[in-house]
Amino acid sequence: MSWLSTFSVRYWQFTLVVFAMLAALGANALRTIPRSEDPHFPIPVMIVKAVLPGADPMDMERLVADPIEDAIDALDDVKEIRSTSQNGVAIVSVEFDWNSDADKKYDDVLREVNALKPSLPEGLARLEVNRLRTTDANIMQIALVSGDASWKELEDRAQDLKDTLDRIPGVDKARFWGIPKSEVRIAVDLGELAMLNLPLTRVADAVGEEGKDVPPGAIHAGGRRFNIKATGSFRSIEEIGDVVVLAAAGHTVRVRDVAEVGWASGEPDHLARYNGRRAAFVTATQKNGDNVFTVRDRIWAELDRFERELPPNIKMERPFDQSKGVDQRLSHLFLDFAFALSLVLVTLLPLGIRASLIVMISIPLSLAIGVTLLQFTGFSLNQLSIAGFVLALGLLVDDSIVVT
Numbered sequence: 098m099s100w101l102s103t104f105s106v107r108y109w110q111f112t113l114v115v116f117a118m119l120a121a122l123g124a125n126a127l128r129t130i131p132r133s134e135d136p137h138f139p140i141p142v143m144i145v146k147a148v149l150p151g152a153d154p155m156d157m158e159r160l161v162a163d164p165i166e167d168a169i170d171a172l173d174d175v176k177e178i179r180s181t182s183q184n185g186v187a188i189v190s191v192e193f194d195w196n197s198d199a200d201k202k203y204d205d206v207l208r209e210v211n212a213l214k215p216s217l218p219e220g221l222a223r224l225e226v227n228r229l230r231t232t233d234a235n236i237m238q239i240a241l242v243s244g245d246a247s248w249k250e251l252e253d254r255a256q257d258l259k260d261t262l263d264r265i266p267g268v269d270k271a272r273f274w275g276i277p278k279s280e281v282r283i284a285v286d287l288g289e290l291a292m293l294n295l296p297l298t299r300v301a302d303a304v305g306e307e308g309k310d311v312p313p314g315a316i317h318a319g320g321r322r323f324n325i326k327a328t329g330s331f332r333s334i335e336e337i338g339d340v341v342v343l344a345a346a347g348h349t350v351r352v353r354d355v356a357e358v359g360w361a362s363g364e365p366d367h368l369a370r371y372n373g374r375r376a377a378f379v380t381a382t383q384k385n386g387d388n389v390f391t392v393r394d395r396i397w398a399e400l401d402r403f404e405r406e407l408p409p410n411i412k413m414e415r416p417f418d419q420s421k422g423v424d425q426r427l428s429h430l431f432l433d434f435a436f437a438l439s440l441v442l443v444t445l446l447p448l449g450i451r452a453s454l455i456v457m458i459s460i461p462l463s464l465a466i467g468v469t470l471l472q473f474t475g476f477s478l479n480q481l482s483i484a485g486f487v488l489a490l491g492l493l494v495d496d497s498i499v500v501t
Contacts, residue, residue, distance in 0.1 A: 123465020
């Protein structure tokens with residue numbers, strides 16, 4: 098490499114131009130490189146979760162886990178399949194070869210599971226395919242706090258906020274937590290049913306049939322064909338109350354005549370509190386390759402608008418913001434950078450201004466080259482790359498002082 102040193106010294110004007118170009122590229126990369134908490138690694142591991150209420154572990158393994166394992170095992174590049182069967186739950190984990198395309202393998206598993214779904218037990222309450230990703234951590238958590246608002250009202254507000262966050266560029270997925278599932282409860286007056294000589298199942302069958310979404314088919318009248326559209330999927334409590342239970346001799350009995358219909362909350366599976374107060378939480382994750390600070394600013398702008406529309410009995414709190422941790426790590430990096438330059442200045446200044454000046458130029462230039470290469474290869478500025486920069490900075494300072 099002696100020829101490179103000779104060339105750089107002999108044509109010092111060209112060397113200065115190259116240094117200036119690298120410094121400009123580094124400054125631009127530092128300004129535009131995506132910032133995030135964790136790096137993105139394509140992990141070829143998929144988790145299939147199936148829920149069948151009431152089934153014991155042996156039935157879950159025989160009826161659910163084994164067919165899923167057989168379907169997935171037929172795929173290419175399968176490295177290992179593991180399954181766990183418990184009461185009502187079966188979890189199948191599949192790991193592919195790490196040289197395979199994780200996105201494609203996820204699509205393959207999803208396709209096989211969807212194709213297998215019709216042959217699985219009818220009572221299956223949930224069948225989902227998830228993938229492991231390092232960037233699934235939430236970048237933002239919002240709490241909707243209220244002491245007197247109903248769970249239904251909190252659920253509606255949380256759903257609206259979730260839909261708002263989902264539409265923000267850079268947000269991968271938004272979810273809400275801590276709210277019991279809303280359900281419609283029909284409290285039947287058994288005395289009224291007895292007077293009308295109607296069984297309890299008559300009400301349940303009427304509501305069930307009216308709520309179906311399956312198209313009944315078509316009617317043929319001569320050479321003409323008419324499609325029948327099923328209404329189904331009740332849109333309000335009033336529609337359920339209007340369901341006809343009995344129609345005979347000009348007399349119509351509806352659900353509201355023999356029962357009270359209203360909203361109720363199911364059995365809660367979470368106890369959500371914020372500073373001891375009842376709350377519903379809404380979280381958001383970030384898409385790969387986006388800047389956490391840019392996404393944060395977009396989310397905060399929407400939160401400010403959404404907060405102004407909340408009723409007085411619901412307050413919005415922002416307990417977690419991941420960008421604060423990222424900003425703190427970047428601040429520490431720049432602080433270490435300034436400390437390194439100060440150390441070089443104090444240590445090498447007695448050896449001459451020229452020697453200390455060369456080292457003080459080489460340190461930020463090396464950092465600029467590193468950031469440029471990091472952005473060029475598609476990585477972000479995250480906690481691992483920042484730790485690498487800090488380590489490299491220490492080695493660079495030590496070696497510069499020793500060599501000089």
